[in-house]
Every structure is written in C-alpha cells, then in structure tokens.
Amino acid sequence: MSTLAITVPFHEDETLTSLCSRTAAANGITTAREFCTHMGFRFQHIVDGRPPAINEFAYITTRNAEYLRSRSLVKNGARFRIGREDVSKFDLVRSRARFCPKCLEDDLNGGSGPEASRGYGRLAWIFSCVRTCQKHNQFLHEATRARTAVMNDFVMMVQEATADASPLSQDAAPPSMFERYLEDRLAKRERSETWLNSLPLQVVLRVPEIVGSMIIHGHEFKYGALSVRQSVEASEEGFRVMAQGEASFVDFLKAMQKKALAGSGDLGGSLLYGRLYDILAHATKDPNYDSIRKIMRETAIDNTPIGPGNAIFGPVDRRKLHSVTSATNISGMHFLRLKKLLRAKGLIGAAEFDLSPHRIMIEAQVMEDFLAVVTTGLAVNECYDLLSIPRQQWQPLLRVTGLEPFIPANEETKVWPIFGRKSVQAVLDKALSMETIPYDGSEDLQDIKTVRKRTLCKFEEIYGLLLSGKLKKVAVDVRDRGLASLRVSLEEVRDLVQLDNHGGMSLRQAERALGTAYGVLQRLINNCHIRSRRAINPVNRCTQTVIDPSDVEEFNCTFVGLNSLVMQHRRAHATIRNILGDAGVTPAFPPDELGCTFYRRDEVEGKLTPKGHTN
Numbered sequence: 061m062s063t064l065a066i067t068v069p070f071h072e073d074e075t076l077t078s079l080c081s082r083t084a085a086a087n088g089i090t091t092a093r094e095f096c097t098h099m100g101f102r103f104q105h106i107v108d109g110r111p112p113a114i115n116e117f118a119y120i121t122t123r124n125a126e127y128l129r130s131r132s133l134v135k136n137g138a139r140f141r142i143g144r145e146d147v148s149k150f151d152l153v154r155s156r157a158r159f160c161p162k163c164l165e166d167d168l169n170g171g172s173g174p175e176a177s178r179g180y181g182r183l184a185w186i187f188s189c190v191r192t193c194q195k196h197n198q199f200l201h202e203a204t205r206a207r208t209a210v211m212n213d214f215v216m217m218v219q220e221a222t223a224d225a226s227p228l229s230q231d232a233a234p235p236s237m238f239e240r241y242l243e244d245r246l247a248k249r250e251r252s253e254t255w256l257n258s259l260p261l262q263v264v265l266r267v268p269e270i271v272g273s274m275i276i277h278g279h280e281f282k283y284g285a286l287s288v289r290q291s292v293e294a295s296e297e298g299f300r301v302m303a304q305g306e307a308s309f310v311d312f313l314k315a316m317q318k319k320a321l322a323g324s325g326d327l328g329g330s331l332l333y334g335r336l337y338d339i340l341a342h343a344t345k346d347p348n349y350d351s352i353r354k355i356m357r358e359t360a361i362d363n364t365p366i367g368p369g370n371a372i373f374g375p376v377d378r379r380k381l382h383s384v385t386s387a388t389n390i391s392g393m394h395f396l397r398l399k400k401l402l403r404a405k406g407l408i409g410a411a412e413f414d415l416s417p418h419r420i421m422i423e424a425q426v427m428e429d430f431l432a433v434v435t436t437g438l439a440v441n442e443c444y445d446l447l448s449i450p451r452q453q454w455q456p457l458l459r460v461t462g463l464e465p466f467i468p469a470n471e472e473t474k475v476w477p478i479f480g481r482k483s484v485q486a487v488l489d490k491a492l493s494m495e496t497i498p499y500d501g502s503e504d505l506q507d508i509k510t511v512r513k514r515t516l517c518k519f520e521e522i523y524g525l526l527l528s529g530k531l532k533k534v535a536v537d538v539r540d541r542g543l544a545s546l547r548v549s550l551e552e553v554r555d556l557v558q559l560d561n562h563g564g565m566s567l568r569q570a571e572r573a574l575g576t577a578y579g580v581l582q583r584l585i586n587n588c589h590i591r592s593r594r595a596i597n598p599v600n601r602c603t604q605t606v607i608d609p610s611d612v613e614e615f616n617c618t619f620v621g622l623n624s625l626v627m628q629h630r631r632a633h634a635t636i637r638n639i640l641g642d643a644g645v646t647p648a649f650p651p652d653e654l655g656c657t658f659y660r661r662d663e664v665e666g667k668l669t670p671k672g673h674t675n
Contacts (some may be wrong), residue, residue: 067121068177074245076114076132077154078181078214080106083121085215086177107154107212108143109134141247145261148346151188153353156206157217157225158185160193164218181214184243189265191292192233194240199228199288228288236292238268238299260348264302267352268506270336271312272298277333279316306355313359321364321419327386329372332360341373365421382427384417391431401478402435404470413473433466437478446481447488448542450509456520457543460527461487491543492536494526499535505547507540514550516600517557522548525556562595564606573612575624580656587653590615620650620664622657629668636668643667 068082077092080103080414084095096103096113099120105113109132118125136140138149164179171178184190185200192199203221210216246260256264257499258601272279272294286294301312301344313333320331329337333356340349340356357372365386366372379386384402388395395417400421402408407430414422422430444451457463463484499505506514525531526548565573571581584590591611597604625636640659645667648658 061316062120063122064120066124066173068173070123070128070131071180072249073182073184073243074180075183075186075214076109076128077103077107077212080117081212081214081216082177082180084213086174088174091210091216093209103213106132107135142246142261146348147187147262147265148344150187150522151262151265152204153188154186155211157203157214157221158187158200158479159218159221159225160196160198160200162196162198163193170188176215176219176319179215179218182243183246184239186264187242187246189269189295190239190242191228192236192239194233194236194243197233197235199230201225201227227550231289234289234292234296236296236299237303238295239292241299241633254303255309256302257653258585259351262346262348263352264337267336267349268298268302268358269295270298270339271301271309272296274334274336279319281335289458310355310359313356314363317360317364327364327366327418328370329356329360332364332366332372337372367424379424381421382424383422384420387427387431388417388420391435393431393435399472400473400475401467402430402660403473404467404475405430433480433482434478436481437466438484440477440479443479443484446484446542448540448544453508453523453543455522456518457487460523463487466674488542491523491526491546493544494529494531494534496532496534499537499547503548504551505533505535506550507537507544508546508548511548511550511553515554515557517553518601521557522553529557559596559598559601560619561598562606564593564595564608565612567605567607570612573609574616574621576656577619580654582653584615587649589649589654619658620661622659625659625664625668631668640664640667658664 064083064087066086068079068086070079080096081092084090084092087095089095089098092105092106096106096117099116101113101116106117109129109131114128114132115125117123118128123374130143133152136146139146140152159179159181167179168175172307190200201221203217205223205224206217207219210220241256242264245257245264259267269291273283273291275297276294277286295464301308316330316334316336322333323331325331329341337356337559340353341548353373357376360366360372361376361378362380365379365381365383367382367386368374370376384395384398387393388398391398399408399417399420402420403410403413407422407426408420438446440454444454447457449457463479466480466483468473468480469475469477482523508519508526512519512522526534526546529567531548531552533552535547537545538548539545567578567581569613571578574581576584581590585592585605585607590607592605594603595606596602622633622636625631626633631639637657645659645663648660651657
C-alpha cells in the first residue's frame, strides 16, 4: 500500500479519531469509515485503539506508529486506556459532537488545506467533566444525537450537528482552573510534581466535582439537580481543595466528619462522607480510587470513634478513638454515669461534659484502660469487704500504703471514690505475704484490732510495722479472711510501739514524793510554786502533766509541810504551829491559798526538839 500524498497536522491536544476523520476529509472522502475501508482497515479499530489498524494508518500517513498508539484510546471492556492511565467509558462522550464553535472558527481561519479538514476535535472535549472552553469563556456546544454511521467521525458529526447543537449553558462560562489542568494533563504538557498529579486520571475526572458539590450543596447532593454551571463551579471548588495536596483533602474530610458528628445517625461511611462514600463504596469498585478510599478510611479511624463493628470500605479492624457512646456499648454502663466518671478522673473538661455522648472522644487505649479499671472498681464499702476490715482501719491503711482512689470524689458530678480492684488486692496480697510463722493459737498472737486496743497504739503504727517487714512474728489464721486473718505478737508490737520515757513524774508520783494531797499539789502548780510541763505518756500515748524529779527534790529540800512535821515529831498540828509561831516562824505560803501549811526548812530547823521543847 502506498502512502498518502495529502495529510494533515496532528495537534498535541487532538484525538486520534479526529486525525483520521480530518485525513479522510482532506483526501475528499466523505466519511472516515469509507476512507478506512479504502485503506484496508476498519475505522472502528482506530476508535478502539487496536494496534494493527493504527500501524496501517501510521504507514499511509508517514507517521511514527508508536507515537500514534500512545495517543490512542485503547478499549478494554468498559474502560479505555490513554497512555499509562485508564478511564471508564461512562466518563467519555464520543457518540455525539461536543465542540467550541469559536475554536473551530480559529482552526478554519488559521489552518491550511481543505476547509473541512481544518477544524479538529480536542481530546478534552470527549470527557464529560469538561464543559467549557476556557480560551473563549463559553460553554461547549453539544449535539443531542448522532447517526450511527458517523459516530466518532469528528468532521461529519460537526457538519451534521451544526444546526442541531446548542451550548450546554447560554451564559458566559466561569473560569475553571480544573478544566485548564485537565487540558494540560491530557495533552501531556509539562506539569510540576504534585499530589494531584500522582493520582490516577480517573480520580481527577470525578472526585473534585463530588468534593465541590458536597462543599456547596451538602453531604447528600443529587447529581440530577445540578445545572451545568453548578457542576462547573463544584468541580472548581473541589479542584481548589485537592490541588493544595493530600493534607488539604484530609482537612476537607475532617470538616465533613465534624458536621456528621454534630448530627445524629449510625456512625459509618455514609454518615461521615455522604455522597463521596456512597459512590466509591457502592457505585464503583474501580481500583483507581483505592488511594482515595484508603485516605478516607484512615482519616475516619484516626479522627472519629469508629472501630471494630463499623464498616468503611469493608469491616474496620482497629480503633484509635472511643466516644462515650462506643464505650457505653462495650461496657454496658449508662452514658451519663460514664461521663461523670470521666469528668471526675479529669479525662474530659466541663465544656466537653456538656456535649452529646457521641461527640466526646478519647484515645482508644486510654478509654479501654479506664473502663478496665472502672468496670471492676470498688467503692469504699466494697474495699472494706474485700480487705475484711472495719471502717476505723480504712484511713490508717490508706496513709500507710499510699493507696489512692482511681476515681477521686467529685462534688461537681456527685461521684464517690472508686478504687482499682487490682490496687486493693495488691495491698491485701502484700500484707498476707508477710506471714513468718504458722498460727498455733498462742495467747501472744492476736488480731490487729485486739493488739491495737491492748497496746494503746494506732492502727497506722501496726500496719506500718507489718508492711515494712519489722514484725518477726506474723501468722495467718485460715479461719478468717482478708486482713482479719492476720495475727501479730502482742509483746513484740508493744515493745516496738512504746515511746521513750519522758523522764518526768506523774502527779500521783509527785504527790507521794511530796507527802501532800493531790489537790494541794495542783494548787502548788497553779500558783507557780513548783514547775510542771506537758508530756506524752509512753504507754497510753496521752498527754499528761509531769514534774521533773529534780524540781520535786528541790521543793522538798526548800519546804516542809506541817503534816510532815506532825508525823516526824509526833505532835499535834496546833502544838507545832504554836511552837513555830512563838519562835517567829511563819508559813512560807498563805495557808488559805493552798489549803495546806508549808514552812521553809531553814527557818524550822532547830526550832523543834523530839520532846517538843524549843531550844
């Protein structure tokens, strides 16, 4: 087969079928199908991108066959491959003419050769998402139909559609960076490396319009309700989001999630992502969208309380966040009770407390650890029962062990303390592990309550000695349980808890040493005739008034009572008083002040004789 003498230029943004149609027109052949039949191959094979037909066409037009194949749309079932990318046939409009009259007019005025062969079909025009000509700021014209005989034959479709075609919209087309981007990408013009460029062409054709429609018209917009202009504006809005990169797209997803969580409904893909999820989950299984599906799935898991039991493009197998609602579902706890406990623990603030339960979110691991403790936690009364102790021993035990409630008391939410069961059990286990000897029923081994009572010490001291390992005799009576089964040595505890002697004399001891009555001693102290001080009794731990022995001795050396003189000299009180009075000796203190008479020893000495005579 010889080559053609007449050919036409192949523009960088032209379809291969348009080139074939224009070549036929330039050589005076009415239709592309007739031209291909004369050349020995089928036009439908050019339409479907079959290599043998393209090779034949390349030969007769003296063009590089590999280059023509790279510019063809290769049919593969319901999809077409363009270079290394593929798109769905439902995103293409090839069966009827779509064109910009002004572009064709420019082709006619600026081209050469037969007029019918000058206007060429742009690759971008066959994509349904391209609706405008950005060069001339107008909407594309589109024929309502085309005869089967001229389908995909650009020159013939335009000729037959001239009277029939009408613009998609009568008003001026809005500017669209989205459509300019598509034109450049389809024409393989140089582009910078961006996230959008890394996405499959199929994603770029559909997703920006869906995203923009959701932003402008809401989660559940309807395609059929949008005008052509609204679709162009939606595509542009979605393109602005996606052109800024993956982070911008994620921000859009988060904004959709926030709106969804502010409402009601079962948590899932449809609630979170509306129409975008419905299309990618149910309307198409195209793997080209898998990267978008993955981002949507991961963003949902990372930012919403979605987890096992939910589905986002299939069952979800992990959870990052829990809401109060999801935590309630797995714990069986009432949501209001759970909110109060979280508030008391400090995991949520006052502002969060007022939110609806499905909007209060906490890290999944934190929530699960919290629930593990709370659902098995113990109220104070339950702690008494587990430890088998009376209420009086609880606070001393807390002070010794440092045991803190997992949930502290909170007046705001009316929550009482809750202790972790494992923490309380650890205290019990440690106490029981202090057993050093078997219990033999001896009188010396007594329960803690009895030992405290008989040693007059504090529970805190006994538990401190026990848990610090200072007690050498500790037994367990298996007939009791908990801390009530512990038996400790009475004598050992008494020795360990007894305080150092304060070194003073009790008032009773001082009373006997002074040879006076208790009331007189009290008046001596009150009138500052003898010094006293307050000290802790080493046995019963009570504060008592004591007098130092040196002060008692000093008083005895300085003063002597009338009663002592009576006993010493065996004379009547009146006799001694008269003898001393005759000798000029007067009482050291006013008798009515103390209710007893004292004299200074140095004044009495030598004034009395055994027989009662004065010297």
